[in-house]
Amino acid sequence: MDIHPLDVLHLTCVRGGGCCHAKQIAVTPWEIARLARATGQSAAQARDRLTTAGGTRLRTEGADDGRGHAACSLLGAQGCSVHADRPLACRLFPLGRNLAEGHAVYHMPEQHRCADLCPEALAQPRRRVGEWLQQQDVADGEVAHDAYGRLVCGLLAHAGQLAESEEFAAELHVRAALDPGRRAALLPRPWFELATAPGLPELVDDPATFVLAHAERILGAVAAGFAGEPSRAALVVATVALQLGEPLGIPAQAAVGHALAARQAAVA
Numbered sequence: 001m002d003i004h005p006l007d008v009l010h011l012t013c014v015r016g017g018g019c020c021h022a023k024q025i026a027v028t029p030w031e032i033a034r035l036a037r038a039t040g041q042s043a044a045q046a047r048d049r050l051t052t053a054g055g056t057r058l059r060t061e062g063a064d065d066g067r068g069h070a071a072c073s074l075l076g077a078q079g080c081s082v083h084a085d086r087p088l089a090c091r092l093f094p095l096g097r098n099l100a101e102g103h104a105v106y107h108m109p110e111q112h113r114c115a116d117l118c119p120e121a122l123a124q125p126r127r128r129v130g131e132w133l134q135q136q137d138v139a140d141g142e143v144a145h146d147a148y149g150r151l152v153c154g155l156l157a158h159a160g161q162l163a164e165s166e167e168f169a170a171e172l173h174v175r176a177a178l179d180p181g182r183r184a185a186l187l188p189r190p191w192f193e194l195a196t197a198p199g200l201p202e203l204v205d206d207p208a209t210f211v212l213a214h215a216e217r218i219l220g221a222v223a224a225g226f227a228g229e230p231s232r233a234a235l236v237v238a239t240v241a242l243q244l245g246e247p248l249g250i251p252a253q254a255a256v257g258h259a260l261a262a263r264q265a266a267v268a
């Protein structure tokens with residue numbers, strides 16, 4: 001169900017930590033960089049130690065909640081151990097957020113788990129969605145998500161323009177159907193590193209600049225790394241785009257459609 005910032009939420013989070021169990025928390029490279037700083041390690045180390053699914057989801061290897069739900073690995077005895085740097089998905093829950101035609105759309109699942117996990121949340125004073133978002137300090141995470149959304153669109157269009165052979169479409173469909181962990185394994189290692197841990201710790205407080213610098217590194221590597229091999233470049237660039245689109249909730253098959261439309265336009 002789509003929801004507007006002026007709508008009233010029918011619950012108020014009581015920070016009971018229930019949703020830190022059995023939840024798939026999506027993370028962008030900018031969020032990995034923030035977690036890296038918060039936990040005192042490099043972005044590559046944070047990716048390897050804290051995430052799974054090709055660097056697109058937080059690990060859930062913490063204690064069981066007694067109902068068979070393992071906790072996020074970052075949940076400590078006093079609650080979230082990275083609270084100030086927690087990902088956007090944690091800040092939004094139980095809301096979700098997608099980009100639709102360039103605009104952000106918030107939505108509330110019909111069946112969310114707050115009532116089950118923290119029933120007292122239903123008895124709290126109610127507030128508007130906009131107030132909730134402000135309180136959760138979502139602005140930086142939203143800036144990063146939106147910037148990565150634009151980067152994904154640009155990379156898909158670029159891949160489509162580079163693609164020379166019919167095999168591109170077939171292989172891209174195959175890759176889109178893979179889970180992100182298996183898809184990431186198809187990227188040459190330097191490209192996986194570049195996609196997930198660009199190493200820009202000095203920009204982590206400025207999400208727009210961080211993503212812009214990340215984009216420049218990717219596009220620079222494309223320009224420098226595939227002389228005379230446009231088809232290989234197309235597949236690598238499209239795969240990087242699929243991986244970056246994963247934590248944004250961009251459906252992989254829709255991303256393929258975007259790349260193939262660009263290819264059609266380029267050959268027309």
Ligand code: SF4
Nearest residue numbers: 013016017019114118
């Ligand atoms: S389950 Fe809902 S009420 Fe409980 S901590 Fe998570 S968001 Fe808040």
Ligand code: SF4
Nearest residue numbers: 020072074075080090
């Ligand atoms: S990062 Fe923090 S808020 Fe998010 S699921 Fe993990 S412990 Fe919970």
